[in-house]
Amino acid sequence: MNSLWPQLEPLLPHVQKPARYIGCEDGMQTPTHGPGIVSWLLTYPDTYEIGLPNQGLQILYEIINERPDGAAERSYAPWTDMEAVIRRERIPLFSVDTHRAGGDFDIIAFNLSAELTYTNLVNCIDLAGVPIHSSHRADSDPLIGVGGHCTYNPEPIADFVDFVVLGDGEEAVGDITELVREWKVAGKNSGTREGLLRELSKLPGVYVPSMYEVEYDGAFLAGVTPRYADVPATIEKRTVADLGEWPYPKNQLVPMTEVVHDRLSVEVFRGCTRGCRFCQAGMITRPVRERPAEQVSRMISEGLQRTGYDEVALTSLSTADFSGIEGVVKHAVSDKGTDQISVALPSLRVDAFTVGIAAEIQRARRTGLTFAPEAGSWRMRQVINKLIREEDLYGAVESAFSQGWRRMKLYFLTGLPTETDEDTLGIAELARNCVKLGKTHKSSASVTVSVGGFVPKPFTPFQWFGQNTESELQRKIGLLRDDTRRSKGVQLKWHDPKATLAEGITSRGDRRLGPVIEYVWRNGGTFQEWSEHFSYELWLEGMAANDCDVDWYVHRHRTEDEVLPWDHLSAGLHKDFLWQDWRDALDELGLEDCRWTPCYDCGACTGYGIEHRVASATPPAGGSQGTGVDLSTGGSVPVVLQPRPKIDAGAVGS
Amino acid sequence: MKNDNVKLRIRFDKHGKIRFTSHRDVARIWERTLRRASLPVAYSEGFSPRPKLSFGLALSTGHESDAEYLDIELDPDRTDLAMDLESLATELSGHLPVGMHVTDMAFVDRRTPSLQESVTSCIWQIDVIDVDADTVACAVARALAAEDLVVTRERKGKQVTDDLRPLVLSLDVIGPIEADDTGTVAGVRLLAELGTQPRAVRVAELLAALDPPLTERRVVRLHQWITNDDTAERSDPLSAAASPAPAGAM
Numbered sequence: 002m003n004s005l006w007p008q009l010e011p012l013l014p015h016v017q018k019p020a021r022y023i024g025c026e027d028g029m030q031t032p033t034h035g036p037g038i039v040s041w042l043l044t045y046p047d048t049y050e051i052g053l054p055n056q057g058l059q060i061l062y063e064i065i066n067e068r069p070d071g072a073a074e075r076s077y078a079p080w081t082d083m084e085a086v087i088r089r090e091r092i093p094l095f096s097v098d099t100h101r102a103g104g105d106f107d108i109i110a111f112n113l114s115a116e117l118t119y120t121n122l123v124n125c126i127d128l129a130g131v132p133i134h135s136s137h138r139a140d141s142d143p144l145i146g147v148g149g150h151c152t153y154n155p156e157p158i159a160d161f162v163d164f165v166v167l168g169d170g171e172e173a174v175g176d177i178t179e180l181v182r183e184w185k186v187a188g189k190n191s192g193t194r195e196g197l198l199r200e201l202s203k204l205p206g207v208y209v210p211s212m213y214e215v216e217y218d219g220a221f222l223a224g225v226t227p228r229y230a231d232v233p234a235t236i237e238k239r240t241v242a243d244l245g246e247w248p249y250p251k252n253q254l255v256p257m258t259e260v261v262h263d264r265l266s267v268e269v270f271r272g273c274t275r276g277c278r279f280c281q282a283g284m285i286t287r288p289v290r291e292r293p294a295e296q297v298s299r300m301i302s303e304g305l306q307r308t309g310y311d312e313v314a315l316t317s318l319s320t321a322d323f324s325g326i327e328g329v330v331k332h333a334v335s336d337k338g339t340d341q342i343s344v345a346l347p348s349l350r351v352d353a354f355t356v357g358i359a360a361e362i363q364r365a366r367r368t369g370l371t372f373a374p375e376a377g378s379w380r381m382r383q384v385i386n387k388l389i390r391e392e393d394l395y396g397a398v399e400s401a402f403s404q405g406w407r408r409m410k411l412y413f414l415t416g417l418p419t420e421t422d423e424d425t426l427g428i429a430e431l432a433r434n435c436v437k438l439g440k441t442h443k444s445s446a447s448v449t450v451s452v453g454g455f456v457p458k459p460f461t462p463f464q465w466f467g468q469n470t471e472s473e474l475q476r477k478i479g480l481l482r483d484d485t486r487r488s489k490g491v492q493l494k495w496h497d498p499k500a501t502l503a504e505g506i507t508s509r510g511d512r513r514l515g516p517v518i519e520y521v522w523r524n525g526g527t528f529q530e531w532s533e534h535f536s537y538e539l540w541l542e543g544m545a546a547n548d549c550d551v552d553w554y555v556h557r558h559r560t561e562d563e564v565l566p567w568d569h570l571s572a573g574l575h576k577d578f579l580w581q582d583w584r585d586a587l588d589e590l591g592l593e594d595c596r597w598t599p600c601y602d603c604g605a606c607t608g609y610g611i612e613h614r615v616a617s618a619t620p621p622a623g624g625s626q627g628t629g630v631d632l633s634t635g636g637s638v639p640v641v642l643q644p645r646p647k648i649d650a651g652a653v654g655s
Numbered sequence: 656m657k658n659d660n661v662k663l664r665i666r667f668d669k670h671g672k673i674r675f676t677s678h679r680d681v682a683r684i685w686e687r688t689l690r691r692a693s694l695p696v697a698y699s700e701g702f703s704p705r706p707k708l709s710f711g712l713a714l715s716t717g718h719e720s721d722a723e724y725l726d727i728e729l730d731p732d733r734t735d736l737a738m739d740l741e742s743l744a745t746e747l748s749g750h751l752p753v754g755m756h757v758t759d760m761a762f763v764d765r766r767t768p769s770l771q772e773s774v775t776s777c778i779w780q781i782d783v784i785d786v787d788a789d790t791v792a793c794a795v796a797r798a799l800a801a802e803d804l805v806v807t808r809e810r811k812g813k814q815v816t817d818d819l820r821p822l823v824l825s826l827d828v829i830g831p832i833e834a835d836d837t838g839t840v841a842g843v844r845l846l847a848e849l850g851t852q853p854r855a856v857r858v859a860e861l862l863a864a865l866d867p868p869l870t871e872r873r874v875v876r877l878h879q880w881i882t883n884d885d886t887a888e889r890s891d892p893l894s895a896a897a898s899p900a901p902a903g904a905m
């Protein structure tokens with residue numbers, strides 16, 4: 002036992018929220034370490050409260066620990082006060098399970114769900130006592146791996162990581178464990194790390210940045226190409242075909258202290274084909290793979306009994322699209338009744354059917370309901386392919402207020418492609434109309450409007466779009482503030498456009514951004530997701546100090562023939578499909594959900610020989626968002642359907 | 656609505672890593688534990704019904720305890736008053752995290768005053784470090800001989816002064832202690848009985864008020880006592896409230 006607990010224990014009374022560092026969760030494992038066992042330190046580069054509920058990390062934690070040749074523990078970024086204490090006492094980053102030092106693990110693997118955690122990634126590597134640059138690591142140093150949504154463009158952090166896992170990690174961690182075990186058993190001999198990395202790079206879904214050469218053509222990228230003939234030129238993401246085979250987490254961790262989502266979570270499906278053009282999660286997780294409804298119900302009832310939680314969240318994108326949603330929800334509340342069990346649906350569609358489901362599960366606690374129309378005008382929603390008609394929204398809102406809800410939260414994006422001031426102001430208009438509907442039921446009815454600046458993401462049709470400048474976003478938020486100032490019942494909240502800019506820098510950058518991230522980190526810029534720690538100035542200074550032009554990286558529209566930093570990676574989506582979808586967006590053309598219409602050959606299924614797994618061949622009731630079925634208000638869906646033109650492969654240059 | 660809920664009083668301990676959880680954390684741990692044991696806990700009425708639990712005096716984060724108490728209201732229609740409390744205690748301990756156990760429990764009269772109101776003092780075992788036994792003995796003697804021990808603290812943004820002396824019911828130096836493998840480190844051990852009415856004195860306050868101030872290391876609450884005003888007799892919250900028979904609760 003190389004536990005650091007005896008050193009940590011006397012320090013804990015001197016830091017805030019010491020329970021962040023004790024582990025002790027229900028479901029915690031005490032893995033055995035040994036010569037033939039590959040040890041993973043699964044790390045979330047933000048606080049315990051945010052990181053602990055992360056389902057991806059918990060799934061891998063169980064899968065690795067089930068393997069006879071694997072051992073997994075967890076770590077989270079120590080808060081700034083704890084960091085100061087452990088740096089002073091020369092204690093490294095540690096696991097919360099058995100309080101082992103980070104440097105004692107074979108692999109330190111990070112979940113990257115947000116770009117602004119990149120400086121924390123670097124900080125955690127440093128805290129573990131590992132050189133931050135992969136090129137400076139010794140054979141005996143832990144391998145640094147990353148996974149999660151951000152890794153679809155890992156180039157800005159390529160200097161810091163040894164390997165990247167693209168897509169679903171369930172199967173990939175096993176493959177990696179096997180290769181690393183061989184290397185470990187052979188003694189991690191000097192000079193063999195490079196060979197291991199080369200072997201890793203051949204695993205499907207695994208990208209080893211150091212195996213690739215980057216060439217530039219002036220400011221532009223000329224290409225990212227393998228340094229060896231046996232290293233693949235394109236890395237395809239991993240996709241688990243059948244979620245039913247992976248009923249994880251089986252023992253969801255129950256923390257002893259409060260965390261952001263302190264409840265049971267059951268993932269009901271993965272993937273989404275609504276086709277919202279701004280949504281990276283929807284694009285990169287295709288196709289749709291539903292968990293069998295009976296399995297969902299079993300995971301709910303066993304999970305509630307085991308954990309003692311009184312709330313379960315059904316997680317996925319657009320959860321009401323789950324074909325078994327009604328049965329699952331009824332079953333979840335039938336055992337104990339809605340006064341004792343509540344069901345949360347964090348991602349909801351906007352329509353009356355959804356409100357019906359919400360009414361089913363929130364019989365007792367009708368406090369607030371959240372919808373995400375994303376844009377304020379129908380024109381704008383066609384551009385982003387979020388095909389919610391005004392009638393859908395008002396129908397949903399009316400039905401919610403009439404059933405007793407008093408508060409509504411509406412999420413919007415601003416800075417979308419082709420957005421005019423009229424579109425922006427449409428947000429305020431929508432909100433006022435919702436309040437008006439609410440007032441007919443309850444005089445205290447209110448609507449909170451939450452506006453975020455749009456950041457274009459890799460592997461979406463908007464990847465070519467030049468992000469709005471910080472001042473333009475400020476101006477748009479100003480418009481909304483002025484316009485809602487006298488609107489009673491409308492509360493406006495917005496995301497800091499400066500943070501939106503920093504996110505823009507990292508989301509579509511290339512390897513030249515490594516030194517910028519390092520600059521921000523070296524100057525104390527950790528916890529950039531936290532407004533009290535976010536430093537706009539550090540990002541701008543870091544860009545300037547490294548001759549990186551903000552305008553070029555963030556605000557510039559890309560052209561069709563430009564080599565993008567993530568072109569050598571693949572989420573299955575054909576680049577010509579995305580380009581065509583981008584053109585359709587500019588033409589304000591909507592695209593139906595391919596679950597219930599013919600395939601557009603985006604590549605996500607066709608390329609991997611898998612298909613959607615849905616339990617029902619018909620779209621769920623009430624979904625008008627391009628499903629072609631409409632039960633909420635009647636009438637046909639005004640979606641312009643585009644026959645897919647044959648794309649001349651030569652012309653798109655891919 | 657008439658309240659004929661049955662009241663169950665539980666004593667539990669808290670040691671080891673779990674002591675770094677807060678009072679609120681412990682409340683949530685108990686809510687989950689009771690649901691896992693499927694105990695028929697009564698819920699409050701209203702918008703967001705909460706299980707009817709009431710905890711005694713909060714234990715500071717980081718302190719250990721042999722004597723934490725909790726009152727639970729149970730739905731009378733679904734409660735079997737003849738249930739085997741010993742096996743229930745074992746079951747609950749199994750659902751609690753490592754370091755927490757139920758050490759005793761009993762049905763009490765539902766009109767029993769709350770723990771907050773009725774507990775009058777707590778016994779604390781306090782290990783102080785970075786100091787020799789003589790210095791500790793002097794500090795303690797000085798405090799006991801003093802007429803008052805005035806502290807100022809902030810309350811709702813205002814400075815208020817309090818005299819702790821009347822609430823220091825006893826304070827004894829047990830002597831130097833050696834480090835052992837149960838987590839004890841070398842230092843000097845004190846035993847204190849601190850009053851809780853009208854307010855509970857915190858160990859940290861007391862140590863800071865001593866001359867010289869002492870640094871705590873390991874602190875364990877050993878007992879909570881209820882002193883009968885008339886007889887001056889001391890009893891613990893379970894025996895003090897023990898009803899003649901469960902029938903008293905019905």
Ligand code: SF4
Nearest residue numbers: 595600601602603606
């Ligand atoms: S390949 Fe076809 S069916 Fe599959 S996600 Fe893409 S468009 Fe939809």
